[in-house]
Amino acid sequence: MIKLNNLVATYTTERGQVNAVDGINIALPSGKIIGIAGESGCGKSTLLKVIYGDLIYPLALTSGNVEYGFTGDRGTEVTTRDIKEYWFRRISYIPQASMSSLNPVIRIRRQFVDFQGNVVDEAKILAEVREYVRSLDLPAEAIDAYPHQLSGGMRQRIMVAMGTFFKPDIILADEPTTALDVVVQKSILMLLMDIQEQMENTILFVSHDMGVHYQLTHKMLIMYAAKVVEFGDSEDVFSTSLHPYTKMLTDSLPTIGDDHIREGVSGRPPSLWDELVGCRFAARCPLATEICRQQEPALLEHKPGHFSACHHADQV
Amino acid sequence: MGLIQYIVSRVGAYLIVLFVGVTITFFLPRLMPSDPIEGYIAQMQNQAGQSMNPETIEELRTSMRKLYGLEGSIVDQYVDYIKRVFISFDFGPSLASYPKPVSEFIFTALPWTLGLLGTALVVSWLIGNIIGLVAGFYHNSRWATLLEIFGVILYPIPYYILALVLILLFAYIWPIFPLSTTILPGPITWEKINSIIYNSFLPALTLVLAGFGWNILGMKALSFANKEEGYVTFARLKGTPSRTIMFSYVFRNSILPQITALALSIGGVFNGALLTEILFSYPGLGLLMRTAIGSGDFNLLYGTIIMSIVSVATAALIIDLVYPLLDPRIRFR
Numbered sequence: 001m002i003k004l005n006n007l008v009a010t011y012t013t014e015r016g017q018v019n020a021v022d023g024i025n026i027a028l029p030s031g032k033i034i035g036i037a038g039e040s041g042c043g044k045s046t047l048l049k050v051i052y053g054d055l056i057y058p059l060a061l062t063s064g065n066v067e068y069g070f071t072g073d074r075g076t077e078v079t080t081r082d083i084k085e086y087w088f089r090r091i092s093y094i095p096q097a098s099m100s101s102l103n104p105v106i107r108i109r110r111q112f113v114d115f116q117g118n119v120v121d122e123a124k125i126l127a128e129v130r131e132y133v134r135s136l137d138l139p140a141e142a143i144d145a146y147p148h149q150l151s152g153g154m155r156q157r158i159m160v161a162m163g164t165f166f167k168p169d170i171i172l173a174d175e176p177t178t179a180l181d182v183v184v185q186k187s188i189l190m191l192l193m194d195i196q197e198q199m200e201n202t203i204l205f206v207s208h209d210m211g212v213h214y215q216l217t218h219k220m221l222i223m224y225a226a227k228v229v230e231f232g233d234s235e236d237v238f239s240t241s242l243h244p245y246t247k248m249l250t251d252s253l254p255t256i257g258d259d260h261i262r263e264g265v266s267g268r269p270p271s272l273w274d275e276l277v278g279c280r281f282a283a284r285c286p287l288a289t290e291i292c293r294q295q296e297p298a299l300l301e302h303k304p305g306h307f308s309a310c311h312h313a314d315q316v
Numbered sequence: 317m318g319l320i321q322y323i324v325s326r327v328g329a330y331l332i333v334l335f336v337g338v339t340i341t342f343f344l345p346r347l348m349p350s351d352p353i354e355g356y357i358a359q360m361q362n363q364a365g366q367s368m369n370p371e372t373i374e375e376l377r378t379s380m381r382k383l384y385g386l387e388g389s390i391v392d393q394y395v396d397y398i399k400r401v402f403i404s405f406d407f408g409p410s411l412a413s414y415p416k417p418v419s420e421f422i423f424t425a426l427p428w429t430l431g432l433l434g435t436a437l438v439v440s441w442l443i444g445n446i447i448g449l450v451a452g453f454y455h456n457s458r459w460a461t462l463l464e465i466f467g468v469i470l471y472p473i474p475y476y477i478l479a480l481v482l483i484l485l486f487a488y489i490w491p492i493f494p495l496s497t498t499i500l501p502g503p504i505t506w507e508k509i510n511s512i513i514y515n516s517f518l519p520a521l522t523l524v525l526a527g528f529g530w531n532i533l534g535m536k537a538l539s540f541a542n543k544e545e546g547y548v549t550f551a552r553l554k555g556t557p558s559r560t561i562m563f564s565y566v567f568r569n570s571i572l573p574q575i576t577a578l579a580l581s582i583g584g585v586f587n588g589a590l591l592t593e594i595l596f597s598y599p600g601l602g603l604l605m606r607t608a609i610g611s612g613d614f615n616l617l618y619g620t621i622i623m624s625i626v627s628v629a630t631a632a633l634i635i636d637l638v639y640p641l642l643d644p645r646i647r648f649r
Contacts, residue, residue: 054553087555101550105568105644114564115554146644162554 002028002051002170002202006064009043009050013058018272020046020059022226026299026307028219030069030169033196033203035217035234037210037249039269043226044206048172051204052093053083070169088115092163094173097156097180097188102147108158109143112165133161136191153184160188164195171196171203177212189216210253214238222246225269225280228299232306242308244285244316279311287312318649319640330633337625341618342397346390352614353380384408384615407619412611418619421604426623429600432516433589433627436523441578444528445571448535452570453562455540464536471529475588479522479595486518493518496597519596527585534577538570545569572643579635583628590624601627 009021020043028034036044046059055061065080070090072078078086087093095101103111112129113122130140138157147155156176163171173192177185193216196203207213213220213234220237222230222245230243241247248265267284270276279285282292291311299309310316357376361368368376381387385396385408400406407418444467451463487495497515500508542548543566551561590602597603601620608616640646 052553084555087553093550093553095546095550095553101546103547103551103565103569105572105642106564107644110564111551114560115551115556146648148645149648 001030001067001069003067003069004028004051004064005067007047007050007066008062008064009046009055010060010062011046011058012060015273019062020226020272021050022272023064024228025064026221026228026231028202028204028221030202031200032218033193033205033216034219034221035213036204036206036221036223037208037213038223039265040208041272042223042269044223045174047223048093048174048204048206050080051170052091052172053080053087055080068170088163088168089166090168091170091172092166092168094159094163094171094176096175096178097152097159100147101159102155104147107144107146108150112143112162129161129165132165133158136161152180153187156180156184156188157191160191160195164199164201167199167201169201171201173203173205175207176205178207185212192216210249214253222249225276226272227280227309228307229281229310230308231299232303232308236303236306242302242306242313242316243281243310244287244312245281247316279309287315319647322640322646322649323637326633326636330629333629334626337629338398338401338622339394341621341625342394345614345618353377353384353386356380401622407622408615410613410616412608412613412616418615421616422601422619422623425599425601425604425620426627428598429589429593429602430627432520432593432598432600433523433586435516436520436589437527437578437582437585439520440524440527441531441574443524444531445535445574447528448532449539449562449567449570451532452536452539453543453566455536455543460536463532467529467532467536469529470525471533473526473529475522475526476591476595478526479519479592482518482522483595497599499599516598519592519598522592522596523585523589526588527581530581531574535570535574538573539566542566542570568642572639575635575639575642579632582631582635586624586628 004024004026007021007024008019010017010019022043024047036047038044049055049059050061051066053066061080066083068078068083068091070078072082072086072090078090083091102108109126109129113125126143129143133143134140136157138154138161142150142154142158150158159176163173176192177188180188189212192203192205195201205213205217217234220230220232220234221228222237222243224245230237230241230246232242237246238250241250245265248263252262252264254262265284270280270283277296278294279288279292279297282288285292287310289312295311297309297311299307300313301307302313308316357373357380360376361373385400386393388396400408405419407422409415410418410421413421447463448467451460451467454460483495486493494515497519499511499515502508548561548565551565556565589600590605592598593600593602594606601623605617605620605624607613608620
């Protein structure tokens, strides 16, 4: 169980402070693939940063903390305070494929060992790395190459290999397949699913692509304007959604054989700079009533394990 | 395969630069309206009170043309000149100290220039880049700003101003270094090496300081930008130690454009070195060139100019050939 306890994360800018994550309070089950979806700027990536513990200026955690659900080297439960010590051993991160996350001028095998502290026996670790890389359908020699000698898909496989080599409890993946073509994208997603099945770690998977979420995830977390609006089993969220925003997101997905013109979600999310009263989605919501504009809905468990922050969850 | 292509293209460009440079030094003086031989004859006639008979003048003209390599058509002269320069490295005799060959002067002066310039260049490039790296990597700290200000102040000062200031400060007001270079003749001993270092210190300091600022500013900007690259962020998130990130990630990537910049700046630094040598009476190519201009010694002047072209082009070639060692994207294209 990863507990997000009342998280508020703030960016300090020249205009002032803005809360990109504004009061998230939820417990995520361990050993599942959890998809995080929402529009650009809704706080998905910020939430990942907060969970990873990468809190550097201008981002700061104004309140709350994360309890990771595993005990650390000192026998106490790991929280936001000491998560940095477990980076890549217990919690790892797979970046976007479009970002060139490999140093172009040093060999990949160097980049595999330069974060492992005082490597006593480099040859032994490299042999293990080679073995592991081969198990991920990559030639073992790939780690002797420089990044520019590999294809985009191979590079992303290397990133997956780095992120999973230590069998971490939690893996954060921030749009890991965005810049890849669909065939390669599928193979990377299958790889992630296989790894998760074997190691039973928790994967937090951020993507814009609702289709990918549908295929990959066990649980879905929908964010809107720095808040969680819905959380539950993926199947329930996609088929019997309890929030009008999720409904609009999934309705915009095309299905084969259906040639109706798809409607996107009209309107724009509110600016986080404004003072927000009531439900943040109210202005775009077809179900909005007076109560929505005045009172902020709480994230409630409407059905077992299915949470929604909507006054009219029963009407969706 | 890519590497061989790279080397061949660099060496080819090098040979073309040399050839064009040598050709320009051949044609440029020949475009001048004055003829050095006619000028010399007119001068002699004046001294002799117009008493020379035409046959003597004609004889004088022929023997001087032969001596100066000015016989035959301009094409013949050019072919002859190219052959002499490229094959036997012969620039003819010095006109002021006839018949000592120009090449002898050049080979005495060259080691001094190369020693001074090479040392100064390496020192200023290395230290400048390290300072720039630290300033860029820790750009939030006050020290970084201070280092950058140091670079901003140094970089616009021309060589000759800096040289004059250093002479004034350290050779006149506080005379700890000699005003001009005096080096004992004789075999190489420890004493002589010490004296060379002592005498070369101020000119080298001038070149180091003047080259410094630009290296600091360039490297600061590069490493600052490099810090934002995806691989640096990812290395930080992997938990790679900060020092490894600074050297293996930021430095290794930022140094590549700085190597190119070094190759491009070598010509300018060479100019500065020539001026610096003149100001410190340092016995290198610069001083030799000035002497040649002062005494109207054309052969010596062309010799030093060609030598300058060769030195700058060779240095740039060496840097170009070192580049693939640091950039695998060229080595394994």
